[in-house]
Amino acid sequence: MARGTESAASLQVGSDARARRGPLGLFPALTLGLLLGPLAAGLLGTLLPAFGYLPALGGEALGLAPWRTLFATPGVGEGVRLSLTVGLGSTLLSLGLVAVFCAAWHGTRWFRWLSRLLSPLLAVPHVTVAFGLAFLLTPSGWLLRLLAPLTGFQRPPDWLIVHDSWGLSLMLGLVLKEAPFLFLMTLAALNQSNATALRQLAASLGYGRTSGWLKAVFPQLYPQLRLPVFAVLAYSCASVEMALVLGPTTPAPLSVQLLRWFNEPDLALRFMASAGAMLQLGVVALAMLIWCGLERLGRDLGRHWIRWGGRGLRDGWLRGLSLGALGGCFTLTLGSLLAMALWSVARLWRYPDVLPASFSLEQWLRHTDDILLPLWNTLSVGLAASIVALVLVLGCLEHEVRAGRRPTVRALWLLYLPLLIPQIAFLFGIQVLLVGVGLDGRWVALLWSHLLFVLPYVFLSLADPYRAFDERYARSARCLGASANGVFWRVRLPMLLRPVLVALAVGFAVSVAQYLPTLFAGGGRFPTLTTEAVALSAGSNRRIMGVYAVLQMGLPFIAFALAQGLPAMLFRHRRGLQVGR
Amino acid sequence: MRLFALALTLFAGLLRADDWEDTLAEARGQTVYWNAWAGDERINDYIDWVADTVSDRFGVTVRHVKVADTAEVVARVLAEKAAGRDSEGSVDLVWINGENFAAMKANDLLFGPWTGSLPNYHYVDEAGKPTVLVDFTIPVAGLEAPWGIAQLVFMVDTATVDEFPRTMAALRDWAKANPGRFTYPQPPDFLGSTFLKQALIGLLDDPDILQTPADQADVEAVTAPLWDYLDELHPHLWRGGRAFPQNGPAQRRLLADGEVDMALSFHPPEASSAISQGELPDTIRTFVLEDGTIGNTHFVAIPYNATHKAGARVLANFLLSPEAQARKLDPEHWGDFTVLDLDALPPAERARFEMIDLGIATLSPEELGTPLPEPHPSWMEAVEALWQSRYGAGN
Numbered sequence: 014m015a016r017g018t019e020s021a022a023s024l025q026v027g028s029d030a031r032a033r034r035g036p037l038g039l040f041p042a043l044t045l046g047l048l049l050g051p052l053a054a055g056l057l058g059t060l061l062p063a064f065g066y067l068p069a070l071g072g073e074a075l076g077l078a079p080w081r082t083l084f085a086t087p088g089v090g091e092g093v094r095l096s097l098t099v100g101l102g103s104t105l106l107s108l109g110l111v112a113v114f115c116a117a118w119h120g121t122r123w124f125r126w127l128s129r130l131l132s133p134l135l136a137v138p139h140v141t142v143a144f145g146l147a148f149l150l151t152p153s154g155w156l157l158r159l160l161a162p163l164t165g166f167q168r169p170p171d172w173l174i175v176h177d178s179w180g181l182s183l184m185l186g187l188v189l190k191e192a193p194f195l196f197l198m199t200l201a202a203l204n205q206s207n208a209t210a211l212r213q214l215a216a217s218l219g220y221g222r223t224s225g226w227l228k229a230v231f232p233q234l235y236p237q238l239r240l241p242v243f244a245v246l247a248y249s250c251a252s253v254e255m256a257l258v259l260g261p262t263t264p265a266p267l268s269v270q271l272l273r274w275f276n277e278p279d280l281a282l283r284f285m286a287s288a289g290a291m292l293q294l295g296v297v298a299l300a301m302l303i304w305c306g307l308e309r310l311g312r313d314l315g316r317h318w319i320r321w322g323g324r325g326l327r328d329g330w331l332r333g334l335s336l337g338a339l340g341g342c343f344t345l346t347l348g349s350l351l352a353m354a355l356w357s358v359a360r361l362w363r364y365p366d367v368l369p370a371s372f373s374l375e376q377w378l379r380h381t382d383d384i385l386l387p388l389w390n391t392l393s394v395g396l397a398a399s400i401v402a403l404v405l406v407l408g409c410l411e412h413e414v415r416a417g418r419r420p421t422v423r424a425l426w427l428l429y430l431p432l433l434i435p436q437i438a439f440l441f442g443i444q445v446l447l448v449g450v451g452l453d454g455r456w457v458a459l460l461w462s463h464l465l466f467v468l469p470y471v472f473l474s475l476a477d478p479y480r481a482f483d484e485r486y487a488r489s490a491r492c493l494g495a496s497a498n499g500v501f502w503r504v505r506l507p508m509l510l511r512p513v514l515v516a517l518a519v520g521f522a523v524s525v526a527q528y529l530p531t532l533f534a535g536g537g538r539f540p541t542l543t544t545e546a547v548a549l550s551a552g553s554n555r556r557i558m559g560v561y562a563v564l565q566m567g568l569p570f571i572a573f574a575l576a577q578g579l580p581a582m583l584f585r586h587r588r589g590l591q592v593g594r
Numbered sequence: 595m596r597l598f599a600l601a602l603t604l605f606a607g608l609l610r611a612d613d614w615e616d617t618l619a620e621a622r623g624q625t626v627y628w629n630a631w632a633g634d635e636r637i638n639d640y641i642d643w644v645a646d647t648v649s650d651r652f653g654v655t656v657r658h659v660k661v662a663d664t665a666e667v668v669a670r671v672l673a674e675k676a677a678g679r680d681s682e683g684s685v686d687l688v689w690i691n692g693e694n695f696a697a698m699k700a701n702d703l704l705f706g707p708w709t710g711s712l713p714n715y716h717y718v719d720e721a722g723k724p725t726v727l728v729d730f731t732i733p734v735a736g737l738e739a740p741w742g743i744a745q746l747v748f749m750v751d752t753a754t755v756d757e758f759p760r761t762m763a764a765l766r767d768w769a770k771a772n773p774g775r776f777t778y779p780q781p782p783d784f785l786g787s788t789f790l791k792q793a794l795i796g797l798l799d800d801p802d803i804l805q806t807p808a809d810q811a812d813v814e815a816v817t818a819p820l821w822d823y824l825d826e827l828h829p830h831l832w833r834g835g836r837a838f839p840q841n842g843p844a845q846r847r848l849l850a851d852g853e854v855d856m857a858l859s860f861h862p863p864e865a866s867s868a869i870s871q872g873e874l875p876d877t878i879r880t881f882v883l884e885d886g887t888i889g890n891t892h893f894v895a896i897p898y899n900a901t902h903k904a905g906a907r908v909l910a911n912f913l914l915s916p917e918a919q920a921r922k923l924d925p926e927h928w929g930d931f932t933v934l935d936l937d938a939l940p941p942a943e944r945a946r947f948e949m950i951d952l953g954i955a956t957l958s959p960e961e962l963g964t965p966l967p968e969p970h971p972s973w974m975e976a977v978e979a980l981w982q983s984r985y986g987a988g989n
Contacts, residue, residue, distance in 0.1 A: 067676075069676035069677055069678070070672075070676045087982055087983035087986070087987035088982065088983075088986055088987030088988060091987060091988035151851075151853075152853065153848075153851035153852060153853050168852055168853075169851065169852055169853050171773070171774035171832060171833060171834075171853075172833075173833045173834070173836055173837055176837040177837075178836055178837075178988070257840075261837070262780055262837055262838060262840065262986075263780070263836060263837060263838070263985060263986050263987070263988060264986055264987050264988050275669065276663055276665050276666040276669050277665055277669060360872055361872045363850065363851070363852065363875070364851050364852045364853075371872075379639070382642065383638065383642065444673065445673070445677070448673055448674060448676075448677035448679065449677055451679070453684070454684045536670065536684050537629065537659045537661065537666070537667075537670065537684065538627065538657075538659065538684060540659070540660060544660075545660060547662070548632050548633070548660045548661070548662045549632070549633075549635075554635045554843070554847075554873065555847070557635050
């Protein structure tokens with residue numbers, strides 16, 4: 014993919030002609046087309062109505078009217094402010110948390126332990142965590158119930174925690190999800206760096222563990238983290254599901270207001286909503302700009318700090334704090350999920366009971382029929398999207414290997430584009446496009462809309478292990494007479510089975526969590542576990558939410574377990590392919 | 595002459611029966627995509643039961659397309675019309691009323707009139723329940739089939755509240771005396787908007803002005819008493835009026851969690867139903883205001899471009915059957931009032947209704963009183979917009 018992106022983007026000519034001629038050369042172009050073509054069309058399909066042009070709805074002339082309506086709408090300015098503060102705040106917090114933790118604990122047993130614990134959390138959809146967290150934090154919720162014997166509250170106190178006007182609980186929810194993501198990205202980057210040597214070098218010069226790592230390793234590492242950080246920033250600025258459950262309501266963040274306008278029956282609002290979607294795009298761009306400013310500031314301050322030469326030996330408090338903070342995130346997430354699982358088997362669970370007064374499997378039995386269709390849709394789209402994505406990514410990577418060139422950073426940015434642009438900015442345009450060609454509400458449309466988000470993650474997950482493959486195996490096989498394809502099928506693929514399956518599981522988990530794409534492209538005809546869960550999150554019944562939450566965590570978990578377990582089983586007679594060798 | 599009329603009626607009946615046989619035959623094998631608000635689990639269960647029964651009896655598969663806000667469905671049909679898809683639409687039947695109906699009717703997005711041809715429409719109580727003919731002051735004109743009747747009631751926890759505030763003024767005083775223990779769903783949620791309309795009706799000397807479109811009146815002046823009232827009330831609400839539950843069920847969850855003592859409901863038997871499901875404590879009761887509360891009818895409608903119109907009509911007809919209506923009234927299943935005229939039903943069918951225990955927290959029809967008519971939808975939109983700019987937009 015990346016190889017192809019590069020050739021398509023920067024029009025590099027005259028690379029390995031042999032590789033270009035084969036069918037493999039088509040993969041990069043195909044992947045690129047699938048990813049960027051509709052993205053551009055979708056953006057255009059939202060941009061034109063934003064300036065009043067959508068003939069189907071009677072908008073024939075270009076003008077600024079939608080923007081005037083938008084800025085005259087009460088609550089928009091506040092929504093923009095929230096979008097910015099929540100996005101920047103949660104990204105800063107997540108990155109800071111991860112960086113300091115890695116600095117303080119890299120290379121220790123705690124570090125390895127937590128890295129193993131955090132990765133499964135990545136697979137849990139945002140809305141599941143948000144809903145559980147809301148129950149934990151609310152004044153009648155689990156945390157205060159646990160404390161009730163101490164506080165003596167007969168009734169829940171009237172505190173504004175969830176839906177607070179600052180968006181703090183929303184930020185916390187985002188940090189719970191984004192910090193593990195950044196952590197795993199850091200882990201991947203660390204594996205490719207000489208961090209251990211640098212750390213030891215810093216230590217030999219007398220630096221404390223934390224400050225030594227931050228001064229020597231982090232500046233090297235950060236360029237590799239930039240793309241994921243920007244993806245986190247874009248997501249946090251424009252997140253919908255989490256903001257619905259945890260965000261402020263008077264007014265709501267811009268993303269939530271947008272969704273409401275797109276859903277209004279009054280057609281005229283479509284123009285304003287499109288303008289709002291473009292505004293959201295602008296807000297994300299502004300947030301990135303501010304982030305770039307922060308990067309410069311951080312760089313300059315960091316240089317001063319390094320030059321100042323403090324050894325930072327007394328960092329015990331910082332180490333404790335960072336372990337506590339990340340451990341706290343883990344505990345909160347786990348607590349949220351546990352609470353939802355408990356709710357799914359609770360019958361009566363009222364304040365201030367710490368545990369349900371009575372249990373029953375009623376919810377599970379009663380809703381078996383309702384669950385089957387969303388479960389099937391989730392499974393089928395998830396599997397199909399991740400398999401298609403895997404085939405495309407394998408094709409691109411194999412092409413890259415045979416052509417013998419690495420992708421440029423610019424090519425990677427293209428790949429990341431669907432993750433850097435707020436979904437709402439192009440999904441409406443895509444919906445209009447789909448309706449136009451009669452594909453809306455078709456399974457294929459749904460599959461493709463998921464592919465848009467699954468593909469980048471599958472690529473990210475597979476690219477590094479694929480490139481790290483020891484080419485001497487391939488060369489030996491060629492020497493023994495195997496064709497290039499033979500090497501791929503009989504050497505590279507089997508040896509890379511584990512990362513391939515993990516990439517598949519990552520893709521599946523990403524698909525399971527998709528909300529807006531399912532809503533827009535599926536035309537409401539393909540309920541998935543996530544759309545059902547979001548619809549139910551508006552309701553009163555935590556018990557049924559619990560059922561969906563358990564399924565939502567269960568599916569990706571099974572996928573990851575299979576990705577770990579299958580190779581172990583298949584390779585049980587091959588010591589060299591077992592973990593830890 | 596009478597004989598002729600009788601013959602004509604019989605003939606028309608036969609014709610109708612024939613037509614209906616055709617409809618049933620056409621419907622067999624169709625899959626009806628029924629777009630219905632899905633925020634309440636009991637209602638979803640009821641819809642599941644309907645789907646199973648209709649599939650067994652008429653060979654029509656029913657898919658409940660779960661929506662969080664009916665406006666989404668209107669928006670989708672609009673998008674389809676905008677894209678020129680005038681047949682094979684994605685929505686076959688939609689649960690609807692009020693402003694969404696007004697919007698679909700005004701944009702010619704509805705199929706029909708069709709409800710008169712439903713055999714079960716015959717039992718609908720047009721005389722006793724005028725809201726089945728006029729939806730938020732908009733004439734229904736056979737474009738939507740009545741499904742159920744709703745009326746605003748207050749749910750209250752008698753474990754903490756002895757005396758029910760039965761006027762808007764009493765409610766304000768109660769909130770002042772019990773800070774943080776009352777709230778209402780955030781407009782434009784329909785229940786929250788209904789609370790605003792209810793308050794407006796209670797605060798106006800002459801609420802009749804609300805029956806005509808809002809653009810014919812000085813909206814600011816008419817609604818001024820409402821904003822004075824809310825300015826006074828809000829500081830004493832749950833979370834000081836800085837946050838609101840997002841819809842009725844979320845507000846009911848607050849009541850269940852003990853975060854508030856009072857909540858609103860649009861289904862008089864809802865409290866009993868929630869008690870029997872273990873969702874609310876059995877100390878909850880309901881009451882209405884002295885001068886009455888707003889009531890309305892909710893309907894099902896077929897979009898103009900629906901793919902499976904015959905199946906949708908068969909489904910709508912089943913929804914109107916005494917069997918389905920009686921089950922819907924039962925708080926065990928849902929607890930939504932019927933649109934049928936019980937006196938017109940054959941005794942065996944009427945017995946289905948008379949057997950139902952409406953539950954400990956449900957008011958009798960006498961206690962509920964005559965529902966107040968809904969204002970014109972334009973008032974709701976005007977009040978929602980003003981509310982949004984005053985309380986929903988931050989500082």
